[in-house]
Amino acid sequence: MNFRFQHIEYLVALATIPLIVVLYFQLMYWKKNTVKKIGDAKLVQALIANYSPINFLLKFIFFALALAAVIVASANLQKPGARDNVQRKGVDVVIAMDVSKSMLAEDIKPNRLERARQLVYKLIDQLPNDRVGLVLFAGRAYLQMPLTTDHGAARMYIQQAGPEVVPTQGTIISEALRAGNSAFNSKERKFKSIVLITDGEDHDPQAVPLAQQLAEDGVMINSVGIGSAEGAPIMDPATNEYKKDENGNTVVSRLNETELQQLAGATKGIYVKLNDVDDAVNAITKQLSTIESTVLDDNAFRDYKSYFQWFLVIAFVFLMAEFFLPERKWKAA
Structure with missing residues (x-):
């Protein structure tokens, strides 16, 4: 069975993902320059010792994936079901x-x-x-x-x-x-x-x-x-x-x-x-x-099964992961 999107035009919104990727790199560039302007490099490193660039990157990735999942959910992926015996x-x-x-x-x-x-x-x-x-x-x-x-x-x-x-x-x-x-x-x-x-x-x-x-x-x-x-x-x-x-x-x-x-x-x-x-x-x-x-013979006679809810679940999981993941480094027990 072939899958289809009920509202394929909504997928245009996926173009926002590359945009926020560009914004992420601009933010990282700005942070790097700001650190250089503050003063002594060793002092700055001591002040931000607990900051984790990896965690910050992961939070961004989780957010971007959640946004993409919401957009795909809005387009509503569907699978054709049985055709009604109606003429x-x-x-x-x-x-x-x-x-x-x-x-x-x-x-x-x-x-x-x-x-x-x-x-x-x-x-x-x-x-x-x-x-x-x-x-x-x-x-x-x-x-x-x-x-x-x-x-x-x-x-x-x-x-x-x-x-x-x-x-x-x-x-x-x-x-x-x-x-x-x-x-x-x-x-x-x-x-x-x-x-x-x-x-x-x-x-x-x-x-x-x-x-x-x-x-x-x-x-x-x-x-x-x-x-x-x-x-x-x-x-x-x-x-x-x-x-x-x-x-x-x-x-x-x-x-x-x-x-x-x-x-x-x-x-x-x-x-x-x-x-x-x-x-x-x-x-x-x-x-x-x-x-x-x-x-x-028309698609109105065919029942379609929708899968948008699965993408909403995926979006929720990524948003929760982004929310609870700290920007600080993990502390050893």
């Missing part, structure tokens, strides 16, 4: 959600982004037999969550979605479509849909030609437009002021329905303007039901 039929749905700052416009209350979250929550609830993936995009797009039947994880990612997760601003729809398509099985020519949720503010000339290519691969794009034709100013959470252009005029963000309609039409999907969340969810799920379903 589900469904389709693969990638939700591509716009998190650009224009989604903070309040022409839809409380704002476009929050209404998009409400839509996704309800949509996921209506897709119990389908695998769901998540792409967050603005000026760039990121596959935030690969296809999975673990809908609880999807809800967690949606809750944390906001402009801060994609530093590059803008609304590059073609990037979102590419990222969404990368989540699908390239060998399949059906069972695939991208649900694109955006205000479509920035026109992307590459989006429609790309949608036509995706249609040939069996991808259906169902687009959801959020916003109004009249538009609304964009509140910048960093400054708590409305966004302004280079001339000092308040920027008004407007819904671009035309492009979203073209994307859906090119892939035999539908376009829905988000006025009522329930109506939009019903329209999308009805359209998704026209896609043939396939038997899904």
Whole structure:
């Protein structure tokens, strides 16, 4: 059986270990220079006669090992267990959600982004037999969550979605479509849909030609437009002021329905303007039901045994050893 880390991204924190090693050597260098500056070498040696450099080194090693064990524990090493004898039929749905700052416009209350979250929550609830993936995009797009039947994880990612997760601003729809398509099985020519949720503010000339290519691969794009034709100013959470252009005029963000309609039409999907969340969810799920379903095989059906507690025990042992080990030399009995 292959082992895996549930949160492998947490292992990045192991980079702190070399850093504290460098700090240790800097501390030893500082101590050595300080001893030289104090005065007579024999007197200094007499004053620190009971000090044990070896014990000090061991205390540092114990601390570093404890820290490493805690980091590995947080990543949660797992071993796959038995697979449940459960079969589900469904389709693969990638939700591509716009998190650009224009989604903070309040022409839809409380704002476009929050209404998009409400839509996704309800949509996921209506897709119990389908695998769901998540792409967050603005000026760039990121596959935030690969296809999975673990809908609880999807809800967690949606809750944390906001402009801060994609530093590059803008609304590059073609990037979102590419990222969404990368989540699908390239060998399949059906069972695939991208649900694109955006205000479509920035026109992307590459989006429609790309949608036509995706249609040939069996991808259906169902687009959801959020916003109004009249538009609304964009509140910048960093400054708590409305966004302004280079001339000092308040920027008004407007819904671009035309492009979203073209994307859906090119892939035999539908376009829905988000006025009522329930109506939009019903329209999308009805359209998704026209896609043939396939038997899904997903890690959500496999039970994993976790081993994080063993690393916490190891960390505790090393911390206790560091705590009780004195910096002084051991005295002979």
